[in-house]
Amino acid sequence: xxxxxxxxxxxxxxxxxxLAVPDGDAVVPLANRLQGAFELVVATQDWxxxxxxxxxxxxxxxxxxxxxxxxxxPQVLWPTHCVQGSRGAELVxxxxxxxIAAVLQKGCDPEIDSYSGFFDNGGRRSTGLGEFLQAxxxxxxxxxxxxxxxxxxxxxxxxLGLKFKRVSLVVDACRAVDLSPGDGEAxxxxxxxxxxxxxxxxxxxxxxxxxxP
Numbered sequence: 001x002x003x004x005x006x007x008x009x010x011x012x013x014x015x016x017x018x019l020a021v022p023d024g025d026a027v028v029p030l031a032n033r034l035q036g037a038f039e040l041v042v043a044t045q046d047w048x049x050x051x052x053x054x055x056x057x058x059x060x061x062x063x064x065x066x067x068x069x070x071x072x073x074p075q076v077l078w079p080t081h082c083v084q085g086s087r088g089a090e091l092v093x094x095x096x097x098x099x100i101a102a103v104l105q106k107g108c109d110p111e112i113d114s115y116s117g118f119f120d121n122g123g124r125r126s127t128g129l130g131e132f133l134q135a136x137x138x139x140x141x142x143x144x145x146x147x148x149x150x151x152x153x154x155x156x157x158x159x160l161g162l163k164f165k166r167v168s169l170v171v172d173a174c175r176a177v178d179l180s181p182g183d184g185e186a187x188x189x190x191x192x193x194x195x196x197x198x199x200x201x202x203x204x205x206x207x208x209x210x211x212x213p
Contacts, residue, residue, distance in 0.1 A: 033205060
């Protein structure tokens with residue numbers, strides 16, 4: 001079985017949001033079109049408590065983009081975003097949720113961040129996504145969403161670690177934060193080197209087309 005993972009298509013990551021990903025809204029129509037090509041669709045959702053340690057606002061004198069240690073790991077500080085129960089944390093209304101079988105929340109522990117849809121950044125606690133997919137016989141995983149250089153990247157890499165038969169990134173259905181110029185391209189290179197297959201949405205909607213990006 002093939003599963004599509006929609007990563008963090010939430011208001012705070014859209015243009016005008018608290019942590020806007022440039023051109024992030026362009027991903028949503030592709031996510032809607034692609035869902036029909038998969039037997040199983042799931043979504044991830046950043047779901048932070050207001051006191052989350054990754055928020056610069058919770059560290060007086062610190063600014064977004066600075067790096068601290070959180071949970072024993074290097075942590076980029078971010079603007080306050082995707083706070084539990086806020087509109088910014090909601091999946092965007094333009095996203096078709098009718099085929100989404102489950103929404104897995106992450107980043108709930110204030111002491112450690114969770115970029116990946118599968119585990120926290122230390123790999124210490126599962127979100128339940130891996131177990132959910134494996135229980136349904138998923139062998140191939142396709143990932144899209146926001147943002148290429150953080151949550152998408154680590155979701156794809158953790159899927160590889162869970163030994164799915166095939167892990168693919170839908171390249172044109174992702175966008176990067178690019179906190180430093182080139183971060184998005186570097187993330188693509190890292191995923192490719194690790195064994196993530198790069199595909200484009202057209203190849204999934206029209207199988208006769210090439211899958212080479």
